[in-house]
Amino acid sequence: MKTGLSLMALVFALSGCVNFGQSANAPSVVYYVLNDAEPATAPTPVPADALKDPDPLRAKERVESYAPTLLVLDTTAGGFYDSDQLVFSRSAGTRGQYQFARWTERPGRRFAELLRARLDQLGRYRVAPAGGVVRGDLMLDTRLIEFYHDATSEPGQVRLELRAELVDLKQRRLLGRHTFEQKVPLTTYDAAGAAQASNLAVSRVLDDVSAWLATFK
Numbered sequence: 446m447k448t449g450l451s452l453m454a455l456v457f458a459l460s461g462c463v464n465f466g467q468s469a470n471a472p473s474v475v476y477y478v479l480n481d482a483e484p485a486t487a488p489t490p491v492p493a494d495a496l497k498d499p500d501p502l503r504a505k506e507r508v509e510s511y512a513p514t515l516l517v518l519d520t521t522a523g524g525f526y527d528s529d530q531l532v533f534s535r536s537a538g539t540r541g542q543y544q545f546a547r548w549t550e551r552p553g554r555r556f557a558e559l560l561r562a563r564l565d566q567l568g569r570y571r572v573a574p575a576g577g578v579v580r581g582d583l584m585l586d587t588r589l590i591e592f593y594h595d596a597t598s599e600p601g602q603v604r605l606e607l608r609a610e611l612v613d614l615k616q617r618r619l620l621g622r623h624t625f626e627q628k629v630p631l632t633t634y635d636a637a638g639a640a641q642a643s644n645l646a647v648s649r650v651l652d653d654v655s656a657w658l659a660t661f662k
Contacts, residue, residue, distance in 0.1 A: 543639075
């Protein structure tokens with residue numbers, strides 16, 4: 446009889462019908478989508494002389510020649526931040542994770558998607574992920590150094606720090622390296638407020654990265 450009950454308990458646990466060690470009244474986990482809060486809408490205009498060709502195919506080739514191919518690597522992150530959990534800090538030198546809040550995707554992976562979308566909208570580059578069949582002119586490598594809710598005071602602020610490197614693939618040389626940092630205050634002292642501020646921080650860092658890339662001719 447005991448063996449039969451044990452087998453039934455195992456089946457229910459695996460199917461998700463039983464949640465051992467958690468109160469039935471515990472709040473459910475909320476999943477937040479990391480987004481670009483203020484995406485760019487106006488692409489960079491193509492130089493006028495690129496369109497001065499009666500042959501539409503040649504004109505198209507000339508337009509594309511102004512846009513180098515930029516390979517954007519997936520954004521890497523330190524082990525603690527390479528997770529779907531929202532991170533917070535209540536005191537200097539410490540980190541914790543929200544118990545009932547998650548990202549729908551890991552921030553590093555999602556940031557790379559948003560970065561490609563933003564740069565593609567600007568129209569300065571032909572943007573592609575690295576590792577495919579597309580051969581690039583430039584490569585952008587980014588790393589998420591810090592990304593957390595600084596809750597040392599209420600309601601706190603989201604801190605985002607990103608390091609970026611731009612490489613000329615044809616000449617095989619580093620063109621530049623820069624670290625970007627944004628601090629965005631929360632409007633509410635909770636996970637929803639942290640997610641909202643995170644979106645704004647991401648958008649501002651995307652602004653900064655785009656402006657930085659524009660300095661390379």
